[in-house]
Amino acid sequence: MRKAKALLFEMGRSGRQGYSLPSCDVPEKPVDELLPKKMLRTEPLEIPELSEVEVIRHYTELSTRNFGVDTGFYPLGSCTMKYNPKVNEEVAALPGFACMHPCQPEHTVQGALELYYNMEQHLKELTGMERFTMQPSAGAHGELTGLMVIQAYHRNRDDHKRNKVLIPVTAHGTNPATVTMAGYEVVQIPSDDRGNVDLAALKEAVDDTTSALMLTNPSTLGLFEEEITEMARVVHDAGGLLYYDGANLNAIMGYARPGDMGFDVVHLNIHKTLSTPHGGGGPGSGPVGVKERLVPYLPVPLVGKKGDHFYFDYDLPESIGKVHSFYGNFGVVIKAYNYMRMMGAEGLKQASTDAVLNSNYLASLLKKTYYIPYDRIRKHEFVVSAKPEKKKGAGAGDIAKALLDRGFHPPTVYFPLIVDEALMTEPNDTESKETLDAYAQAMEDIAKDIDQDAEKVAAGPYHTVVGRLDEVRAVRNPILRWEKK
Amino acid sequence: MGGKHYLPLTDEDRQEMLSTIGVKSIEDLFSDIPAEVRLQRELDLPPALSELEAVKHLNSLAAKNKHLNNCISFMGAGVYDHFIPSVIKHITGRSEFYTSYTPYQPEISQGVLQAIFEYQTMICQLTGMDVANASMYDGGTAVAEGAIMGCGATRRSKALVSQAVSPFYRAVLKNYFNSRGLPLEEIPLKDGKTDFAKLEEMIDDQVASVVLQQPNFFGLVEDFDGVADLVHNHKAALVVSVDPLSLPLLQAPADYGADIVVGEGQSLGVPPSFGGPLLGIMAARQSFVRQMPGRIAGETVDSEGNRGFVLTLQTREQHIRREKASSNICSNEALVALAAAVYMAAMGPQGMHEVAEQCLQKTAYARQKITALSGFEAAFSGHNFKEFAVKVPGKPEDINKKLLQKDILGGVDISPFYPELENTMLFAVTEKRTREEIDTLVQELEGWK
Numbered sequence: 001m002r003k004a005k006a007l008l009f010e011m012g013r014s015g016r017q018g019y020s021l022p023s024c025d026v027p028e029k030p031v032d033e034l035l036p037k038k039m040l041r042t043e044p045l046e047i048p049e050l051s052e053v054e055v056i057r058h059y060t061e062l063s064t065r066n067f068g069v070d071t072g073f074y075p076l077g078s079c080t081m082k083y084n085p086k087v088n089e090e091v092a093a094l095p096g097f098a099c100m101h102p103c104q105p106e107h108t109v110q111g112a113l114e115l116y117y118n119m120e121q122h123l124k125e126l127t128g129m130e131r132f133t134m135q136p137s138a139g140a141h142g143e144l145t146g147l148m149v150i151q152a153y154h155r156n157r158d159d160h161k162r163n164k165v166l167i168p169v170t171a172h173g174t175n176p177a178t179v180t181m182a183g184y185e186v187v188q189i190p191s192d193d194r195g196n197v198d199l200a201a202l203k204e205a206v207d208d209t210t211s212a213l214m215l216t217n218p219s220t221l222g223l224f225e226e227e228i229t230e231m232a233r234v235v236h237d238a239g240g241l242l243y244y245d246g247a248n249l250n251a252i253m254g255y256a257r258p259g260d261m262g263f264d265v266v267h268l269n270i271h272k273t274l275s276t277p278h279g280g281g282g283p284g285s286g287p288v289g290v291k292e293r294l295v296p297y298l299p300v301p302l303v304g305k306k307g308d309h310f311y312f313d314y315d316l317p318e319s320i321g322k323v324h325s326f327y328g329n330f331g332v333v334i335k336a337y338n339y340m341r342m343m344g345a346e347g348l349k350q351a352s353t354d355a356v357l358n359s360n361y362l363a364s365l366l367k368k369t370y371y372i373p374y375d376r377i378r379k380h381e382f383v384v385s386a387k388p389e390k391k392k393g394a395g396a397g398d399i400a401k402a403l404l405d406r407g408f409h410p411p412t413v414y415f416p417l418i419v420d421e422a423l424m425t426e427p428n429d430t431e432s433k434e435t436l437d438a439y440a441q442a443m444e445d446i447a448k449d450i451d452q453d454a455e456k457v458a459a460g461p462y463h464t465v466v467g468r469l470d471e472v473r474a475v476r477n478p479i480l481r482w483e484k485k
Numbered sequence: 486m487g488g489k490h491y492l493p494l495t496d497e498d499r500q501e502m503l504s505t506i507g508v509k510s511i512e513d514l515f516s517d518i519p520a521e522v523r524l525q526r527e528l529d530l531p532p533a534l535s536e537l538e539a540v541k542h543l544n545s546l547a548a549k550n551k552h553l554n555n556c557i558s559f560m561g562a563g564v565y566d567h568f569i570p571s572v573i574k575h576i577t578g579r580s581e582f583y584t585s586y587t588p589y590q591p592e593i594s595q596g597v598l599q600a601i602f603e604y605q606t607m608i609c610q611l612t613g614m615d616v617a618n619a620s621m622y623d624g625g626t627a628v629a630e631g632a633i634m635g636c637g638a639t640r641r642s643k644a645l646v647s648q649a650v651s652p653f654y655r656a657v658l659k660n661y662f663n664s665r666g667l668p669l670e671e672i673p674l675k676d677g678k679t680d681f682a683k684l685e686e687m688i689d690d691q692v693a694s695v696v697l698q699q700p701n702f703f704g705l706v707e708d709f710d711g712v713a714d715l716v717h718n719h720k721a722a723l724v725v726s727v728d729p730l731s732l733p734l735l736q737a738p739a740d741y742g743a744d745i746v747v748g749e750g751q752s753l754g755v756p757p758s759f760g761g762p763l764l765g766i767m768a769a770r771q772s773f774v775r776q777m778p779g780r781i782a783g784e785t786v787d788s789e790g791n792r793g794f795v796l797t798l799q800t801r802e803q804h805i806r807r808e809k810a811s812s813n814i815c816s817n818e819a820l821v822a823l824a825a826a827v828y829m830a831a832m833g834p835q836g837m838h839e840v841a842e843q844c845l846q847k848t849a850y851a852r853q854k855i856t857a858l859s860g861f862e863a864a865f866s867g868h869n870f871k872e873f874a875v876k877v878p879g880k881p882e883d884i885n886k887k888l889l890q891k892d893i894l895g896g897v898d899i900s901p902f903y904p905e906l907e908n909t910m911l912f913a914v915t916e917k918r919t920r921e922e923i924d925t926l927v928q929e930l931e932g933w934k
Contacts, residue, residue: 004792005595008603008830019570019836024843025920026850031734031842034849035868039706039736045834046610052572055830059576059600066596068584076586083491084584087536093574095554096547102760103560103897104551105885111549112759125529137622137761138816140803148664177803177813183665186808224517254528255515261522271816275491277580279820280597281587281619281780283762299660320664322656325563325625325749326760338543339488344533347487354494356514361502377508377517404593412589415804432493433502459788464592467788471591474785474797480616480774481606482784 002466005061009482012050019052046484065465066280067409073435075362077381077412077424078172078220080250080272082351085342088276088335097334102326106311112330113310116303119287119337126340126348127246127266128259129289135299135328139247142267142286143178143214145299148320149265149290150212150241151182152297156318159239162211166235168197170220170416172247184211191418195221195374203234210240217244217261218251218379220416220424222359232262241265241294246286249273250428251356251379254349264291274336285332299323354429355380358436362427365440369447373419381426383419384411389447393454396421399446401461401468406442487533551894553757557922558894559851561872561913562702563624563651563749564757567730567840568917569828573754576827583820587780591795592787597819598794601782604826611732612746613739614768619780620822621765621814624749625657628696628726630778630812631747631767632658635694635722636667637776637811638744643668644694645687647679649701650726652902658696677703677865677874681712688719694745698726699735702899703865703911704848704872706735713742722773729753729766729825731870733838734845745769754828755821764821775801778812780819843916844871847923851914854927861930864909872913874899874906879933881910888929895926 032040050058068074074081092098100112120132136142147165154162165179166187176186187205192198197215206213213235217225225231232242244258244266250273258266270276271284278284290298300319301312343351356379363372363382370384386396394402400410400423411425427436449457461468494502499511508514515523534542558566577583581596588594588601601619608617621627628651632644644662646655648671655671662669668691672684679697688695695716700706709725716723725743727735730752738746750764751757769777775798783797803810832840852873856863860878877884881898888895896910903909914923 002787002789002791005599007599007606009606012833016833017835018572018831018833021568021836021839021843021916022919024846026847026923028846029849031845034845035706035734035870036708038710039708039741041732041734041736042740043737045733045837047607047829047834047837049833049835050830052831055572055827056575058830059827060579062596062600063576063579063581064596065599066581066585067590067593068581070580070584074586076589079586081586084580085491087540089578089583091540091543091547094544094547095552096544096550097552098756098758099552099554100550100759101553101558101560101566101757101894102564103562104894105882105889108551108889108894109759111546114549115546122530137626137818138814140813140815141622141626144664144813148660151664172815173802173804173807173810174813174815176808177806177810180808180810181661181665181813183667226517226519229519229521252518254524256518256522256524260524269816277583277820278586278816279583279818280585280594280600280823281819282816283622283818283821284816321660322625322653323660324761325623325651325653325657325763329622329758329761331756331758331762334543338539341531341534341542342487342536342539343491344487345528345530347489347492347533348528348530350486350492351488353511353514354492354499357494357499357502357506357511360506360508360514364506377514379517400590401592404590409586409593410590430491430493433498461592465595466592466791466793469591469787469793469795470785471795471797474783474795475800478774478797479784480602480781480797481609482603 007482008048008058011054012048014049016049016051018050018055072407073431073439074409075411075425075427076409077426078247080426080428082275082428083430084275084277085339088338091338092331092334098331110310113303115334115337117305117310119333122340123287123289126253127289128257129266130292131295131298132287132289133298134287134333135324136286136288137324137329138282138284139267139269139286140174140178142288143174144181145288145323146243146265146267147178147182149294149297152320153294154211161209164209165211166205166213168215169418171216175214175245195223196225196227197231199227199230202231206234206238206240208239210238212241212243214243214245216248218248221374221383222378222381223374224379228261247272248380251352253352254345255352264294270336275339276332276335283329283332285329351429358427358431362436362440366443369444381424384423384425385419386421386423389450390421392450394450394457396423398458399423402446402457403442404461405463408439408442556892556894559896559912559914559926560894562897562911563653564760565752565913565915566917567752567915569754569756570831572831573824573827577820577824582823588796595793598782600823600826602794604822605782607826607829608766608768611729612768613737614746615771616774617768618777619782620818621767621779622818623763623765624726625654627747627765627767628654629658629661631724631745632694632696634745634773634776635724638722638773639693639720641691641693643691644696645670645672645692646696647672648674649679650696650698651702654726677705677867678707685715690719692719692721694722694724696724700728700731700870703874704869705865705867706870709741730841733841745773750825753825755824762818762821764818764825776811777801779814779817840916847918848873848914851912851923855930858931864906871915872911874909874911877908877910881908884933891929893926893929
């Protein structure tokens, strides 16, 4: 039976406690002697009083109302929801990593610096870039860092006209948002009939105001940009740079490298490609790699090595400065590093092979029932269009809810924008053939249900802990915090 | 081959799947990558390690680091050695939470969504603000985005930031403003605090955001009396960076007129992790909500009228608004926000108050003892919450080297950030430090010549 879960604020009793602290062992003074009276808090905190058992049961129940990769198949397109190896969690939690202070003297953090240094070497090899910074905390943060570096490069050459960044229509929303954050204007480039960037339109758009082209390759349609070399030539000839959004790198590890395609800057989403968990929204990590001519502009510090000694290198006079208070999401980088060490070159290539195989296989199964535009050999993901189903009365969003009832996390819906009723589907390398077969069967069943009673499908889901939630109401009448009645 | 245990397809599966697709070989699936960009060799990475070997390798790297569990730490400057109740890792370690994505499908994400809603509520309760978001990356990016949010709300472009705001945060802020071409000026210090007389001279009708920190970088509690009026008279926004763990004792920012509250949330049950992942806090008055960056969870009802939670006001966000979004943030620090929520739930109002008060008392004790030593002088007068700056009779680097011989991580050397403050260290004293540990520190410093 469906039931709302009590909020923390509706639980507990005055006088309960969920903590245990030693008593204060220094001589105490009155608080209003130690702090200015007028800056003291006047109202007591409203936070509830709970015993430890209540806290644990509350959050344990909440966890049962949530779906993770460990719960089931999670083909969320462009998010690469692969299995998160358990051993990574364990090594990242070692006190020798998790309990380090960021301001410790260099000689007391040699192991951490060695890890950063090694990781940089691995990422350079994986992508074909010259240097990496680990400071960005997420993909979008990496994008901003990358554009800042590109901007510094142009500014340093007294090239101040370049105020535009070109973005294909299939790009992730973070790309145009980042362009604005960096003070640039967006120029949108359409796709051609085959789903690739329209080369003629690109040539038309590129000029001496072009700062960069931001590109995801393979694209969000799961298609490799076959004209990438020519695109790079066109942008470079006009004095612009190429930015690689690494969201979809899981398709090509060991097969191709952004550096060899002509990209000048790349960010990786190591919480996608390199297996670190997404944590219900984060933390992620978005290391940024650049070619040699952009190295001087990277954030400080980089990590260097002299003999056996590792050190923070602040000696970058042209650096953009910092994008994070300290050195980025170290705890996440540890997990990705461990993953790379355990996979090795062959394992990473096999991961990409299986990701691409799974995607092409699942698309072959689904196209018996569904319409898949741009149907050709694809990489790690593909986009189903539920336009025909929508006409029958149940669209992409409704199919997604029907999948919830069958125990699957749905694909990314209504994206990319150039496909109507899009279901962007990414079955990654850690899924078995049986799982894909079961998912295809579920999709086929849903199609049949739509044929029989689309209205019923459109009113789902039926077996989740809550029914379909009213998102419009949440916007019209925003309740963004609990308040005492 | 490495990682075979993460890759379930067998060779037989692969053959069957290729034939279903209708291609002959794996190579056919990569025929769309033009030869000129194909990697013509294998990646050159170290040989794959088994789980046993990997754990050994990572342990050996971790063993080369000193850390807060085998040292006595007096380091702060934004990241602190606080007590972390054991319940936190048991909750954040539940894989339904940590292996989930951003809750785009609310019907199967009620756990994360309700936890965020509760987190937002507790941040509002601490700060007195009307609305909080689901998190930013860290204190530095929260400060930068808070200042930009002020620009959006006032439709102006300039920010003034106090030099008493953490230099780590100011570095990020400067970079964000510089990239966007927005003007940024620094308000100078007076005896370690923001010089509000200078602020009065500097503020004009171009200013969007005035950025302050409470307690400030030197651990000093600033007197914000009249500051909000000054800022609001010029129709600018007051942005204040706070340590949430100071708020059980200190006035809620809403009460002194803050419009946007940001800060580093690491003190709420989050391990220091060499500076990341941390937790950017962001809260504001209701009227600023449309300019707020990042995810926000909101309450609604389901088809049967049951209470439930969704991500809301998404027209602020990049995946809907693209280049017109309030920020580009997508992934945030949700799991760290969950840790902070569990911390607040477990500690409760008394626990948090007790922690804050012990920090205050132990800091006062340590400050008095250290500044009584010959050659050691308080850098500034005033009230300190959980850290204090001391002018020391030697190079901080050398002093820290000596302390390390006794496994003490001494104060952070802040001279590099404030050239006028020669040989100055910032000592942080949390509730975890015992009188004995503080006395040991004092003893070691006493011998310094």
